[in-house]
Amino acid sequence: MSADPATVALELELQRLTAGALSPLARYGHVALLLAATLMSVLLAALLATEPALPGRTQAALAVLLSIGIGWIAYATWVLRQRRPLLGQHRVVAGRMAVAFTGVFFAGALALGASTGSATWHAAASVGASLLVIAFGALMQAHWRVAELQRRRRELQRQIGPAV
Numbered sequence: 001m002s003a004d005p006a007t008v009a010l011e012l013e014l015q016r017l018t019a020g021a022l023s024p025l026a027r028y029g030h031v032a033l034l035l036a037a038t039l040m041s042v043l044l045a046a047l048l049a050t051e052p053a054l055p056g057r058t059q060a061a062l063a064v065l066l067s068i069g070i071g072w073i074a075y076a077t078w079v080l081r082q083r084r085p086l087l088g089q090h091r092v093v094a095g096r097m098a099v100a101f102t103g104v105f106f107a108g109a110l111a112l113g114a115s116t117g118s119a120t121w122h123a124a125a126s127v128g129a130s131l132l133v134i135a136f137g138a139l140m141q142a143h144w145r146v147a148e149l150q151r152r153r154r155e156l157q158r159q160i161g162p163a164v
Contacts, residue, residue, distance in 0.1 A: 034076035041069035088146040095139030
């Protein structure tokens with residue numbers, strides 16, 4: 001008994017869309033992120049624990065960096081533990097985190113400039129603003145990708161409806 005070519009094509013498209021949670025390259029990238037964030041967090045925690053004489057602003061900056069590192073550890077762990085296709089949602093989460101973290105950096109650079117009057121804050125604020133624009137662009141791209149995948153899923157469901 002031969003299946004309808006349209007149904008076979010539809011099934012192949014569904015299998016392609018839901019074949020795996022992450023490509024091997026994306027999985028390796030998330031493992032690298034997990035390792036790098038863990039290493040960074042361990043080093044920052046060790047520095048905070050062994051150097052109590054650091055100035056308060058330095059300790060606060062290191063604590064913020066440690067919390068950012070822990071956030072990336074949590075994100076990478078979440079992505080790697082998923083047993084179902086993420087269909088782009090992990091990119092939205094990463095984009096939101098990137099916007100939040102670069103926003104904190106940018107705000108910190110502005111606060112540093114206001115509190116110290118140092119000229120170096122201009123460079124830090126410029127870098128922070130540039131990174132914030134890039135992070136926002138990545139977030140928008142992730143939202144567009146998820147919207148496209150959802151549109152495609154609705155289209156496939158509409159096509160499946162009469163066939164089922």
